[in-house]
Amino acid sequence: MTWWCSATSAEWSWTWRPYPGVWLFALALLAWYALTLRRSAATPLRPYAGTPLRPLSFAVAAVLLWLSLDWPVGALGAGYLLSVHTTQYVIITTVLVPLLLIGIPPELRPRGAFARFMAGAAPGLLGYTAVMAVTHVPSVSDALMATQAGSLVVDLAWIGGAIALWWPVLAPEGVARISPPLRVGYLFLATIPPTIPAAFMVFSDYPLYATYELAPRVAGIAAGSDQQTAGLIMKAGADPLLWISMAIVFFRWQRAEDAAERRARSLSPQETAS
């Protein structure tokens, strides 16, 4: 039984194949969420009531997790096309994990010292960059993608790295996150590290990853063009999503500032009279 997608060097086929490990992972995530919510709802505070967008966001994240790691995307990305592998990375890092974190209500926030520490800009950025850098080193990637366990490690590391990236921005209320203006700068800084592997992918004369260079070709896509596409996806795919996030953070902050100013004005009638 194949539990997780990995590089097999077998000819690519569009015949469906099951990867129960992925289903179990996505189901376990949803089950944890539902159970924890039920427990939280049973408390006298019932803080979760009236916010249906959160479970929806979490459910969409779980579905995205399933879609991006299961056949065919998971199988293509694990052993055939670097461009699909990078698409998985971009989806996990810039869409899936943010939705996952948005879905966590304040009551479910982790309260430990580690969660507080990771809410800082430096640990978040360093954790994210370290995972991104290590998992894109060709020898590391080739070694890990060759086995199911290794491929699982890569996927979990990406999720972990993305949580590190987004925790200072999207940690549930109650966690001391970085200030909104700092969040904008932080997200801008996050667009820089992927430029390095992306540049290597785009400008390298020869394929960097043996896994994708020696894999049976899919739809006649050459290893070189696949790698260049992967580099472009890594930058041009992820950056706009981070810019959108920056814009959302900025305009929300601006709106909050305006509201606070209006409130302050309404509280000081003398000032408004003058």
Next chain:
Amino acid sequence: MKSVVLLSLAGLLACGQGEARPAADSAANAVATQSPVLRGKLRGVIQNPPQPKPDLILLTTAGKPFDLRRETKGMLTLVFFGYTNCPDVCPVHAANISKVLKTLPNDVSSRVRFIFITTDPERDTPEVLGKWLASFDPAFIGLTGTKEQIILAQQISQVMPAIREPDPSKPANYFVGHAGQVIAFTSDDLAHIVYPFGVRQLDWANDIPILVNGWPQ
């Protein structure tokens, strides 16, 4: 005065010759010392003893006889046995060699011949073979022949003759199990080195410029 000038010129020439000889010696020494280094740099699998270039005459995709020894004399000749319906090894080798030849300087790539001998002459008609190879590089040479000629060609090229294997998913289809290595014959008509499947573009880019100048003795 004239004789002094002539003597001086002769002296200069003698000095020049005297200096030229050690320079030539040092160049020869450099080659001699470089050769093991160059051999050490090669990334293929060195064969000892080397195998001779087979005396083969097969048909090109244009239907013309092709004498392997005569037509590839002095060239770095990369010989591979495969088939166009191959799902993995053949397209990867062909794509990798084609890509590398395109990136190498013309004075290097023009001295390389890639010979693809089909192990599936029934399905690989000259037209099919020619079209398939041209999709990688129009300069690639496809060779075919009768089933018996192909078996003989593999035997004298010291590779395991290909065998037909059923395709479990499509009973009408079949695979051809064949040797996965590319045999590299240098200008001395010997294959000192072969390249099994798993050799990458970087390896080819490293080895081809060394091998086009002949086997480092």
